[in-house]
Amino acid sequence: MKSSEKMDCGCSALFEDPDFPSDDSSLFLDGSTPISRLQDQITWLRPQEICQTPVFFSDNINLSHAKQGLLGDCWFLCACAVLLKNKHLMDKVFPPDQPLWGDSKYRGSFHFHFWVKGHWIEVIIDDRLPCVDSALCFSHCHAPSAFWVALLEKAYAKLHGSYEQLWAGQVSEALVDLTGGLAESWSLSDFGSEDKLDTPEENYKQRRRKRLDLDTIYPLRTTCALSCSTQSIPGGGSEPDQHHSMTVMEWLEVKTVGGSRVRLFRIRNPWGRCCWGGTWTEGGAGWRSLDPADASDLQARAAQGDFWLDETEFLSRFDDVTLSYPINEEGHLQSIYTGNLLPHCCHIAGRWVKGLSSGGSRNSTSYSSNPKLWLKMSEKGEVLVSLLQHRKWRPYSDGPLKDDTRHQRHQAIGLHMWKVEKKRFNLSRTLNKPPCASTHCHAHQREVVLHGQLEPGHYLMLPSIYQPGAEARFLIRVFSSSSSSLSALRSPAPLLPLNPDGEWETSHLRGSWVERSSAGGSRNFPSHGQNPCFRFTVCDEPVKPSLNVKVTLRQSRTDSDLFPIGFHIYKIPAGEQNHSVPSEDPVASCVPHCYTQDVSLSCSLPLGAYLVVPSTYQPDCAGDFTISLSRRINRIVVKSQEKLGRVIQEINLHLMEDQLHEGVSHLSDAKLTTASASLKWAAQLKDSPSLETCVCTCTATVCMNTVT
CATH class of the missing domain: 3.90.70.10 (Cysteine proteinases)
Known part of the structure; x- marks a missing residue:
């Protein structure tokens, strides 16, 4: 998440968050919920303006619990209860030792952490809270002087894009966001x-x-x-x-x-x-x-x-x-089925792509094209496998998308698993057998979970969306009592071009992000211009609406240690030769930054010179990467146009005449007769009004060289 420079500057002014301002843009998405009636009534106050002695928690645990206000986010408040029961989880979400009201270091800002797509991210807010008649209008503690619930709710609203985005949701989703663990319904x-x-x-x-x-x-x-x-x-x-x-x-x-x-x-x-x-x-x-x-x-x-x-x-x-699921102080998950600790954890990200890896349910003939993953168990043990899809909302920095119902937020997803003897196996034969474990059905849930006792060996897993062609990103997580590993079964890369017409050329560029040098981070940071830049030229005008450029950025890191990556493509003004990032906005972007091995973008670019600038989201994330750049080439196809054909005929006639006159003494009667006939045929063809066929075999090389 984007952090703000103003907050750690040491100045006496209290922090005001420019990314989540105290106005209607932070309150409402589209005014579709009942809180839209409050539009002209809400004021924003800091805790010290609401009561004389604000505190984060109340000494009375019962008074520290959440009470719902005018916002329909009971689902989030129910999840908050887990933090009061587990101090180590509360410390993870709200890092201790932050300066509070009355502290000389207090600057009006607070830091919270949420688990998002496999990683803990930081969300920073100011402590201006929405009020009606000088009282908190949304969620708050039973104790009027305690503010942890109101501040946590604001940070969660910022993560989603607005307070209105918290209207209606699933308790299980909030529990996972607050703990990084698992929840089942x-x-x-x-x-x-x-x-x-x-x-x-x-x-x-x-x-x-x-x-x-x-x-x-x-x-x-x-x-x-x-x-x-x-x-x-x-x-x-x-x-x-x-x-x-x-x-x-x-x-x-x-x-x-x-x-x-x-x-x-x-x-x-x-x-x-x-x-x-x-x-x-x-x-x-x-x-x-x-x-x-x-x-x-x-x-x-x-x-x-x-x-x-x-x-x-x-x-x-x-x-x-x-x-x-309970999580102990060491961060290990505990099984709700056996009570056993599941200390081994691994995860891998993936995506369903239409026409490539979105094969639908087992009812579909394209089911086998779904992403395929290997789970290897070193010894017998209890295992939990989670399939989590990424929601269709974007972070607050990019603006949220409308989410009215659970079905709009989530695809219907399922997960199936087969035990195989070894990695060399017949895929279709395996998929025709009953799986050893699977979800009961495809469910419109953000996350589905499999539980079982697995023997040592290899297991093939196929996550799927019920509808073929539906697209989404996902995260597979495995928690186990014994050692396990997770890897992707790589499918062959799709052949270029995306459009079957034309030719493509591909070049591979290697580079590195170096800490404090060339790891400038995303465009949210002033150091973005320090990132590596790669110049390329588009020489052929795109044949609209065809695509003519495809860029793939791949990071050289393990699946368990990925950075969020993305890239921008900038147009270089005519006549400029420098390789620095232009001040103008990019003409194409592969964002938001994603925790995946590779990200790709296909686009249509006009003639000119360009820079592709790869980056991690945060600055100073060191690592190596490869950029694959494919450009479409529009070659001219020659169909023996009359003007060109006459030139080639003239050349061909002269060649044949020279060969005939200079080599008569070396030709047999049969060869001489054939040469004379060819010369006569060419002479007739020269005067023909239609030249739609190639002159003869011996002119093919001349034609190709001429065109080239």
Whole structure:
């Protein structure tokens, strides 16, 4: 993310973020949500202008929890609860020792980190917050003097492009963005309702399946984050087809006076109020089944917006649940299925490209063209494989794209895996066999996860989008209890040209980004002009609308240690010979910078001289790279035009006459007869009005040399 020079200058003025200003551009995308009604009412205030003694956290943990304001981002607030439960995760998102209000080093800026596309990135904001009537109008802490929620929400809004972009989302996505780990969601409606089950045996199986999931994750309840969502809230007034998410603050088993055990869930509504009556509301019949001391203790734990439910109520009143995998202080993921640590992690990026690597689902005949990856297991172990697609929104620096529904944000993706004996295998024969593991179906989710116990050996994985030809970038991550490695099965590069007509020539250029010398970073940084520059010339006018230039930038780094890379193409003004980056805007760009091995751009450029300038996103990222530059050549095809043909005929006649007169004594009668006939035929052809055929075989070389 772009950092701002003003913030560390040591000046006394408080920082004002030029990339996310305190105006409507940071609030709204298109005014399609209810917060558009606030357009003329919002003012921006710093915490010290809102209260006398602002703090980041409240000493009371309950008062530090989030309360939803006028923005529909309950999904994000539910994910924030995981940070309060795990200090090491909070320190990752909000690095400690930042100067706060009252500190002499305070300059009005705060740094946050979010996990995006496989990497932690920094987002810097000022602390001017949107208010109505001098009070925070969006999310805030229950304690009016605590501001960590409001500041984190602003940083997340900047990452997305605007506050309005946070209206409606998935808890699982926010959990991954805040932890860098994994989160999974389960639809409780998938289990069916008891009145729809045909037999008592099916009834038992369904109830057993529900219970099994909760029993499995129960031991991890203190370290993982669990949330629940519903579409039907009594008196809640939620929008149609829009989930409202809540946080499971705690869940435990208690013993009733009758000796049985009951599992209870304490739910917190971000709205700050209880939505349901029932057995376990204040004064409800459920409390009378417990020992009075236990009942009193549990009811005292309920803060503002909290309410209790038993397991039966929990499963019947919520539509789905979302769970984040625990992450220990060393950064290792813990399995929710076994409780085992998964200390080995590897990842690889890829993309689906129409006509090349977007083959669709297994129902499609082009399925085998999807990206193919090798997973190698050194020994038997538990494995989690995640397929994460990149969303269709752009970072705030490039302007966001409209996202109305989950289906617009995400393609329907799936992942299949086959066990193979060795790397030399028959692809079509393998794909015709049932996979050893796969997602249940293609899902409109940002991320899908496979879990299993794998034997040592090689596994072929194919990520896919359901619809053939759909395009997106993706990230495959593997977490395992034993050593594993991940690599791409390289497909042959597509042959140039992209258009079958014409000829192409390709040159390969090697270069390096050198720290503090030629690693200038992207155009967001003043050092961009220090990057290496490569001059090339377009000699042939493009035949519109055909493309005539293709540039590919490839970095020489491992898949686990990639820089975000991109490049710009600048037009060199006529008559200039220097190789420095022009001050004008580029005529073509391969951006945004991506964490991939290579990026490519095909374009149509007019005649002239150009510079291609490759860069990493941040300055001072040292590494080697290769640029492949392909240019289309429009060669003239000669069809023996009359004027050219007569010239060639004259040359041919003179040659044949010389050979005939000078070599008569060396020719046999047969050869002499053939030569005379050829000369006579050529003489007749000379006077012919139509010259659409080639003169003769012996003139071919002359024709080619003449054209050349």
